[in-house]
Amino acid sequence: MSRIGKRPVELPSGVEASVSGQTISVKGPKGSREFTATDDVTLTVADDAVKVEPRGKSKRARQQWGMSRTMVQNLVTGVSTGFRKELEITGVGYRAQMQGNVLKLALGYSHDVDFPVPEGVTVTAPKQTEVVVEGSDQQLVGQVAANIREWRAPEPYKGKGIRYKGEYIFRKEGKKK
The missing domain is CATH 3.90.930.12 (Ribosomal protein L6)
Structure with missing residues (x-):
């Protein structure tokens, strides 16, 4: 189980995230960024946090799980503090x-x-x-x-x-x- 992937990405105040399909868009004081995840993971936004979950138990799904969570964290950090x-x-x-x-x-x-x-x-x-x-x-x-x-x-x-x-x-x- 991914220790990185299972933690939700907290959204600081002033940062908004929206998911459409496999693309997540994040807007904040320093601009807006987006990331398109692979089909191996599911992205959900709830309670001022973004959760990334794997679809299945394949090796590729587990690899993409942690990587996608890190990419989302980098989007949030980029638009909030840079x-x-x-x-x-x-x-x-x-x-x-x-x-x-x-x-x-x-x-x-x-x-x-x-x-x-x-x-x-x-x-x-x-x-x-x-x-x-x-x-x-x-x-x-x-x-x-x-x-x-x-x-x-x-x-x-x-x-x-x-x-x-x-x-x-x-x-x-x-x-x-």
């Missing part, structure tokens, strides 16, 4: 700044990197060495943060590059004579 990824830039001369809808990154290349911000996320640079990615879609926020980090991943010798806030970079000792 998701946030913070990136730190380390290195001499490395910096970031927003210009309109484009993130300009100076990362030690011969040119500045222009990163266009996709729809659905907001990117801010509160300091020159910090970038904050926010949005209601967890997958999109994580993907945008990963794409920004990909331009200059942290290297193990000097620790320079773009890393997630709180990420530990295992440092290596340089070559010895």
